[in-house]
Amino acid sequence: MGWRDDLGRILASDYVGDVGARPIEDLRKMAGESQAVGDDISYLRRQVQGRLDIVRWEIARRESGEGRSSTDDLVKSLSSVLSSNVHAPGHQQMVDGVEPLHLDELTAELSALVPPVWKLPDLDDDELRALADSLGEHESEYSSLRQEVFSRTDTLRAAITNKLGG
Numbered sequence: 001m002g003w004r005d006d007l008g009r010i011l012a013s014d015y016v017g018d019v020g021a022r023p024i025e026d027l028r029k030m031a032g033e034s035q036a037v038g039d040d041i042s043y044l045r046r047q048v049q050g051r052l053d054i055v056r057w058e059i060a061r062r063e064s065g066e067g068r069s070s071t072d073d074l075v076k077s078l079s080s081v082l083s084s085n086v087h088a089p090g091h092q093q094m095v096d097g098v099e100p101l102h103l104d105e106l107t108a109e110l111s112a113l114v115p116p117v118w119k120l121p122d123l124d125d126d127e128l129r130a131l132a133d134s135l136g137e138h139e140s141e142y143s144s145l146r147q148e149v150f151s152r153t154d155t156l157r158a159a160i161t162n163k164l165g166g
Contacts, residue, residue, distance in 0.1 A: 003102035006037045007145065016152055019159035027163070031156035036101045038149040043100040044110065045142035050082050051114045052135040057081045058120050059128055068121040113138055 009015060010033065019027065057077060061069055069077075100106055114135060115123070123131065 002105050003037065003040050004105075006033065006102075007041070007149070010034050010037050010149055010152060011145075016155055019155060020162075022159070024160060024163045027156050027160045031153055031160060034149055034153040034156060038146060038153055040100045040102050040106060041142055041146040041149060043103075044106045045139060045146055047106075047110050048113065048135055048139045048142060051110075051117065052132060052139055053081050053084065054078070054117050055114075055120060055128060055132045055135060059125075059132060062125060062128075070121065071118050074117060074120070 015030070022030075054074070058069055058074075061067070061073075114131060120128065
């Protein structure tokens with residue numbers, strides 16, 4: 001079962017259901033599952049955002065008249081390019097830094113979205129802009145999915161707290 005399957009199950013309208021009627025063990029399991037899927041999406045969203053930042057840097061470089069970057073230019077600029085967009089907008093769920101549960105699947109999905117960054121200088125301006133648009137759409141999609149999943153996690157955690165008398 002893959003991360004998209006887990007995501008579909010967690011986002012299904014009946015997943016949370018009547019949380020007040022569920023045993024606390026079920027709530028804890030569900031909260032853990034939704035947290036893990038949220039962490040997967042957070043990882044993927046951060047990776048897409050990083051690629052988007054790099055693509056935008058390449059576009060800005062060309063528009064400034066510097067022309068296409070070289071691999072050396074890109075490597076020298078990576079830390080400053082990637083440090084500018086550290087926090088996600090919206091829901092600020094803490095991510096614990098643990099390797100994502102579905103890392104191989106997430107890496108494959110990311111690889112299908114964007115060429116390796118060292119190939120960006122080979123893209124023409126139109127291809128680069130189209131890539132930026134595509135990455136922006138995916139980042140928005142992942143952000144929305146992330147918020148939906150973490151909303152369910154919050155609901156489940158609140159139900160756990162209520163059951164414990166908190």
